[in-house]
Amino acid sequence: MxxxxxxxxxxxxxxxxxxxxxxxxxxxxxxxxxxxxxxxxxxxxxxxxxxxxxxxxxxxxxxxxxxxxxxxxxxxxxxxxxxxATGVVRGRLAVGVIVTTAAVDVPEVLTRYRDRHPDVRVLLRFKDSTDLVAAIRDGDLDIAFLGLPESERLTGVESVVLDRDKHVLVVPAGHRLAGASQVTLREIAEETFVDFAHGSPGRTQSDEAFAAAGLVRDVAYEATAVDLMTRLVARGLGVALLPSAFIRPRAAGDPDLALVPVVDGPRRIEYVAWSRFNPSPATRAMLDVLGVAARP
CATH class of the missing domain: 1.10.10.10 (Winged helix-like DNA-binding domain superfamily/Winged helix DNA-binding domain)
Structure with missing residues (x-):
């Protein structure tokens, strides 16, 4: 054998x-x-x-x-x-990423990593945050960029907070709230929503915010791709709540979309997470590129 x-x-x-x-x-x-x-x-x-x-x-x-x-x-x-041991980093680095990562520019980070460690083979995996954490625990991923509601805590992995962000309301340019300076959840609870799949961390952030306010909303369209979500919004089929740091630069040049701050809207925390069990040299090298110190 x-x-x-x-x-x-x-x-x-x-x-x-x-x-x-x-x-x-x-x-x-x-x-x-x-x-x-x-x-x-x-x-x-x-x-x-x-x-x-x-x-x-x-x-x-x-x-x-x-x-x-x-x-x-x-x-x-x-x-x-x-x-x-000879100062050369080799092997494989499996990196997980959520589709709404905003705290870091992933392609830019990977470019710097490749420049420093060209002998490492990098594999990218796109999943939701819950699946990424499970994959790290199972040893299928080395490191991941993910986001969770403020109420949720990471367990079983090492992690560092990269950013804290608020969601904004995404509406069609001709929507009645398109020019509003800000809104509350109560003011938008009767809208039809486009959101992520039920049970996913991206969806949970909004569901928890409405539940905490004692409100019920209608999610008529579920999607896993943000591009599809924003196209549905632009067509007037619904509105969406998305992390401001992620959606703001993407909506800046889109005349079909408008963003509105939400006073009591969802909040999320973005993390970089990695295995607490014997992180590989390739993982430690990525943490070094990010300016994050791994525990010995």
């Missing part, structure tokens, strides 16, 4: 397809299939149930996959640690 066989098993498990797994691993399918078959003979178990249309892990395969991922992660840490 060797690490390459483990990589092949992980690739097939994640793609559920031998052809796509071989493409991911840059080998021909026959070679990948042969190596996995040899591993199955060595182990004395079948790792995958195969048919002409489907590939699924067996119960033995599911058990093997857990250990294989741990072994590969340990091998990556060993390589990165050896390189770090």
């Amino acid at each position: 060797d690490l390459q066989q483990m990589r092949y098993v992980v690739a097939v498990a994640e793609t559920r397809n031998f052809t796509r797994a071989a493409e991911r691993c840059f080998v021909v399918q026959s070679s990948l299939s042969h190596r996995i078959a040899g591993l199955e003979r060595e182990l004395g178990v079948k790792l995958f149930a195969r048919s002409s249309r489907r590939v699924e892990l067996t119960s033995a395969g599911e058990a093997f996959l857990v250990g294989a991922r741990e072994c590969l992660a340990a091998a990556d840490r060993a390589v990165a640690g050896a390189a770090a």
Whole structure:
């Protein structure tokens, strides 16, 4: 058994397809299939149930996959640690980002990181904040930029506050409130809203604010992409509450949208979060680029 066989098993498990797994691993399918078959003979178990249309892990395969991922992660840490001892940062850095990140310019940060550490392979993952935190705890992400309601606290990860922000009301340019200097939640509670999916941190921030004010609102449209949300607003299908630091520069050049401050509106905190368990040299290097000190 060797690490390459483990990589092949992980690739097939994640793609559920031998052809796509071989493409991911840059080998021909026959070679990948042969190596996995040899591993199955060595182990004395079948790792995958195969048919002409489907590939699924067996119960033995599911058990093997857990250990294989741990072994590969340990091998990556060993390589990165050896390189770090010589002053060179290598390996992989998995970075999670929410779609409304505003506290940092992520492309600019990644550019500075690449300039300092060109041997690190950076992988980007876009998810909501709850999923990003879970992925850090599970070891699937190294670091993430996320935002949470003021009432929610991060647990199980290390974190540093990057910014605190208020939401603003986003309305069509011709809306009755487009020229208002400010509004309250009570004044907008009867509007039709465009918002993120129910249960997501982006949605929870607004839901909690209305609940705290004893108000109920109608969310008629749910979306995961902010561009779609603002297009729906521009068409007059609803209004939205979005973080001011994120939406203000995007709406500045859009004549179809207007922003209105909300006196008692939602507030959120943006964080950078990372694993509290043995952060990799690549993670520590990113924290250094951000000017954040990782605990020893």
